[in-house]
Amino acid sequence: MIKSLGYTIYIGEKVFKDLSSFLKKQKYSNCFILCDENTFKHCLPGLIIQCKELKDAEIFEIESGENSKSLQLCSQLWETLLSYNADKNALIINLGGGVVSDLGGFVASVYKRGIDFINIPTSLLAMADASVGGKTGIDFSGLKNSIGTITQPKGVFIFPEFLETLPKRHIANGMAEIYKMALISDKVLWKKLQSAKILDNTFITRSVLLKNNFVKKDPLDKGVRKALNFGHTVGHAIESVLLASEVDILHGEAVLAGMICESKISLKKKLISKKEFDEIVNTLTQKFTFAPLPALLFGEMVKATVNDKKNTKLQIQSALLNGIGKNKINVAVTPMEILESLEFYNSITI
């Protein structure tokens, strides 16, 4: 149980008991469960059996995948909520990965000027990262999360057993953010990850704790919290450009590539030593599979970093490493440095 900004994060086998108590106490007028076809099949039945308070909940099923984070789908969900007469005392339960919680959180945060929502993350990425911190959003005009809010959920319920049905590729997807968390803020975790053979639930708890510390210090993402963006300046650009070209890439995969690139930039700026840099690249290439990026799209990717939400005018602002386990925010990076880092990334994938 971890306390966050006005709500509690529950982790473990007994979270559905906590969820039952939560629902009994809150007395919502209506509960709506948002899921995708995967969580509908693999997670919803168990949830409803174990949490009887949800037996009359309405189920909204969306298609899995980033394409669902659209304004059009928001419109449909708002229409549906209205058609059910959902009032200000209704609850949205986001049962899924980051797409479900980003979308459902945004839909809730502006419906009738804001109704409550909770997150039940079902992917490792969502458990270790996305479900905590209150960032909600949709993609707009080809830009990831360009429309959204920072609105805290009323509770997060993490049930690690949901990971049993998760494909391997999606486990790696979540591990990427745990490695990032270690690199920016916890050298001990980094060492443990290097020697770990399997995914251990304590990694999830540790990652949530670390993230929560950043979030509590800086809820609105104006200062220290920006450290969480390590790997994301380049990562988001890769993700946006590839998704626009209909290349299949997961968020964590893009962030991993971004972490390689931004470690290279950290080295160039003498924020990490050559030894640390080699340790990072060797560990990540040992633990994860990397595919080369289409060099023809590098120009597009550099352009996308310029248009990143995190920037202030005309300057790419990046969060870099400052030694392993430490970070430095608001570092100005040039388009040329981004391009060189992408070229370096491809060189290690050959």
Place this chain on the structure above:
Amino acid sequence: MIKSLGYTIYIGEKVFKDLSSFLKKQKYSNCFILCDENTFKHCLPGLIIQCKELKDAEIFEIESGENSKSLQLCSQLWETLLSYNADKNALIINLGGGVVSDLGGFVASVYKRGIDFINIPTSLLAMADASVGGKTGIDFSGLKNSIGTITQPKGVFIFPEFLETLPKRHIANGMAEIYKMALISDKVLWKKLQSAKILDNTFITRSVLLKNNFVKKDPLDKGVRKALNFGHTVGHAIESVLLASEVDILHGEAVLAGMICESKISLKKKLISKKEFDEIVNTLTQKFTFAPLPALLFGEMVKATVNDKKNTKLQIQSALLNGIGKNKINVAVTPMEILESLEFYNSITI
């Protein structure tokens, strides 16, 4: 100068000096002024002449009127902001009435998870009411403000001279909310309004002060602030239904009718005496012009009160009077009481 939730409300002839200082201090990357065809013509030139910091601001002009509070127009504004590379450090300046500030505030509150905005109200309604309190929103699926946020502006700059070009009908529109403010919370103001011959700037200041007191005590509209909804349960229903039938009605006109109806309900519930009730109806009918409502649409209006944002499930929740200058929130009202009050309203317009 009135302090609100983390920002200041400036009122008077010198507000553009305050605005200049504010802009110098904040160093925004980009300023976007949102206006309609009326404020473009009557207010923008003076603003730019008096506030040199805005000489390079981009101007977005929208059509005046409630129809502009649409998701489609939000989309267009977000696209435009992106096309100007507006970053997280950009500012939106809402130069207009409630439509402009509701729309511009919402657009700002979710663009890149929230950028700053300020309000420069140009109508009496916006000066005395809408520009303060942080409610933003658009109409969706025929329901007023059904999508929106509660996000405070970074400043409000009230320049009463803008009222000189405002049509008479729009002055009455704003006076409606000032009378409401008096009825729910300030008997002294009520007496002054009864004897007043002309609009006095002190009425604006007093109204903002009174509203600000409610807002500061209850920013998220979960308790005492609901008192501000007096006249709005029935008023919003009238407004929604008439606008859907393309009948031209202003917000304040609908609220005035709503105040008559809800005074009648307050009387029925013995919250005000017959003497107080007569005083309210006589004063309002003396000061304002009332037109009968189409009785054929009463059914629709009753239905709309059931679907009001402010309700909790299956019960119409209204904020009523509790004597003149006092209020009572969360009073359950039946559909029949709404209908009877609408019939009473029509009886006084004949």
